[in-house]
Amino acid sequence: MRHLHWFQNDLRLADNAALLSACDAESLLCLYLLPKPRPWCNLTGIGPQRNRFLRESLQALREALQELGQDLMVLEGSPELVIPQVVERFSIDTVSTSQTPGWYETQALQFLAARLPVPLTVHPGNTLFTPDQFPFSWDEYPATFSPFRRKVEQLAIAPLLWSPEKLPPPPAAQFDAIPVAAASPHPGLPLPGGRTAGLRRLDQFLFQEAGIVDYKSTRNDLNGLAGSSTLSPWIANGALSVKEVAHAIFRFEKERVANESTYWLYFELLWREFFHWRAMLDGLTLYRQSGRHKGSSLRSFDPRQFARWCAGDTDYPLVNALMHQLTATGWMSNRGRQIAASCLIHELNLDWRYGAAFFEQQLIDYDVGSNYGNWQYIAGVGSDPRGGRHFNLEKQAAQYDEAGVFTRKWDGFRVPQPAYVVDGADWPITGPR
Numbered sequence: 001m002r003h004l005h006w007f008q009n010d011l012r013l014a015d016n017a018a019l020l021s022a023c024d025a026e027s028l029l030c031l032y033l034l035p036k037p038r039p040w041c042n043l044t045g046i047g048p049q050r051n052r053f054l055r056e057s058l059q060a061l062r063e064a065l066q067e068l069g070q071d072l073m074v075l076e077g078s079p080e081l082v083i084p085q086v087v088e089r090f091s092i093d094t095v096s097t098s099q100t101p102g103w104y105e106t107q108a109l110q111f112l113a114a115r116l117p118v119p120l121t122v123h124p125g126n127t128l129f130t131p132d133q134f135p136f137s138w139d140e141y142p143a144t145f146s147p148f149r150r151k152v153e154q155l156a157i158a159p160l161l162w163s164p165e166k167l168p169p170p171p172a173a174q175f176d177a178i179p180v181a182a183a184s185p186h187p188g189l190p191l192p193g194g195r196t197a198g199l200r201r202l203d204q205f206l207f208q209e210a211g212i213v214d215y216k217s218t219r220n221d222l223n224g225l226a227g228s229s230t231l232s233p234w235i236a237n238g239a240l241s242v243k244e245v246a247h248a249i250f251r252f253e254k255e256r257v258a259n260e261s262t263y264w265l266y267f268e269l270l271w272r273e274f275f276h277w278r279a280m281l282d283g284l285t286l287y288r289q290s291g292r293h294k295g296s297s298l299r300s301f302d303p304r305q306f307a308r309w310c311a312g313d314t315d316y317p318l319v320n321a322l323m324h325q326l327t328a329t330g331w332m333s334n335r336g337r338q339i340a341a342s343c344l345i346h347e348l349n350l351d352w353r354y355g356a357a358f359f360e361q362q363l364i365d366y367d368v369g370s371n372y373g374n375w376q377y378i379a380g381v382g383s384d385p386r387g388g389r390h391f392n393l394e395k396q397a398a399q400y401d402e403a404g405v406f407t408r409k410w411d412g413f414r415v416p417q418p419a420y421v422v423d424g425a426d427w428p429i430t431g432p433r
């Protein structure tokens with residue numbers, strides 16, 4: 001049997017059910033398709049840091065595969081067009097992949113299954129639980145986080161699957177090199193792609209520095225690698241399995257200390273879990289302006305405001321600094337994301353989906369459920385029981401960047417821009433400030 005495994009957000013060998021299912025094959029073709037991002041909200045392509053992190057992750061996966069006599073073929077294009085051609089060329093008998101949420105991703109999988117002349121098996125994705133563990137049916141999936149958490153937090157997490165020590169050989173001798181990205185990790189927040197770097201960070205945050213012990217009080221720090229775990233980039237593309245992170249937390253609690261903070265890190269993984277399955281359920285409504293709710297709120301689209309927000313050139317210094325941090329490093333803290341999102345939605349009055357699309361383009365930890373779910377939450381069209389979050393930006397700056405160190409570090413203080421208004425005929429007028 002000649003098998004093809006299509007890697008998506010499961011860029012690891014350990015705890016990878018789909019890969020283990022291929023171990024008995026006669027040959028194994030490991031394939032990755034570089035994302036072909038949808039043109040969405042006038043944005044195309046992926047940002048330099050997201051691109052860099054992805055390519056480093058793929059290179060690391062390739063090297064891990066090569067140690068087992070395997071290799072990774074990296075191609076570009078839509079799965080439903082490319083994979084059937086590869087299947088034909090290498091006379092493949094079976095195909096596997098791991099599940100990922102998102103309407104477009106699910107559609108691509110359905111198109112692929114319809115066009116494939118061989119069976120396609122979809123294995124569980126990077127989640128803590130499988131739906132058959134939930135003490136509720138799909139119809140009863142909670143609309144908000146707290147009831148979800150209460151129902152799932154006592155569930156056992158399955159043990160990790162072993163890492164294969166041997167894999168079937170690839171069907172071809174050599175694949176093309178993975179093109180290297182132009183960007184390199186930012187010296188101010190160096191987050192290299194690949195499983196080894198992810199494991200190193202996990203060990204550092206938990207066991208070496210014990211940052212987890214007071215995580216609950218430090219997690220709002222705006223700088224990466226400071227107060228929060230900064231594990232999201234490796235979890236998002238599956239270089240780390242989320243179960244692996246959960247088991248590491250439990251081991252820390254057993255061997256060292258268990259307190260409110262150690263629980264809180266697990267609590268945040270539950271947020272990710274909640275948004276993951278919500279994204280599966282919500283389908284296309286995840287991208288609707290009104291989300292799961294009926295009707296729509298009136299929003300204008302002012303391209304200049306959006307451009308200023310993306311460029312970090314608004315009238316809000318902390319937001320500017322956060323946006324510079326994002327575009328320079330590909331990462332932003334949870335507190336920072338809430339502040340930047342609240343600014344776009346509630347101060348600039350823009351449609352939340354433009355902000356979400358920009359985050360999708362730039363974030364090295366982009367995750368469809370967490371990104372769109374959190375944006376909907378702040379916009380008040382998703383899972384927030386309070387109907388959205390409008391942060392007071394001055395108060396946030398005073399609380400989280402009291403001395404302005406972060407704002408200065410990321411060049412947030414900008415020269416004031418002239419006010420920009422339009423007259424009745426939509427002609428731009430530059431008036432006094």
Ligand SMILES: Cc1cc2nc3c(=O)[nH]c(=O)nc-3n(C[C@H](O)[C@H](O)[C@H](O)COP(=O)(O)OP(=O)(O)OC[C@H]3O[C@@H](n4cnc5c(N)ncnc54)[C@H](O)[C@@H]3O)c2cc1C
Pocket residue numbers: 219228229230231232233235236265268269271272273275332333334335337338341359363365366367368370371372374375
């Ligand atoms: C507008 C907005 C967009 C976001 N987009 C993404 C995204 O594309 N990808 C992404 O992984 N996270 C996203 N988040 C969630 C959160 O901001 C990041 O997961 C977190 O900042 C990553 O840093 P960390 O690893 O240090 O998190 P920690 O605080 O150390 O948390 C540990 C892990 O828990 C998960 N997590 C933490 N907070 C959340 C949350 N609010 N929602 C879902 N999962 C969470 C992440 O996997 C994270 O790595 C978004 C949040 C907002 C407000």
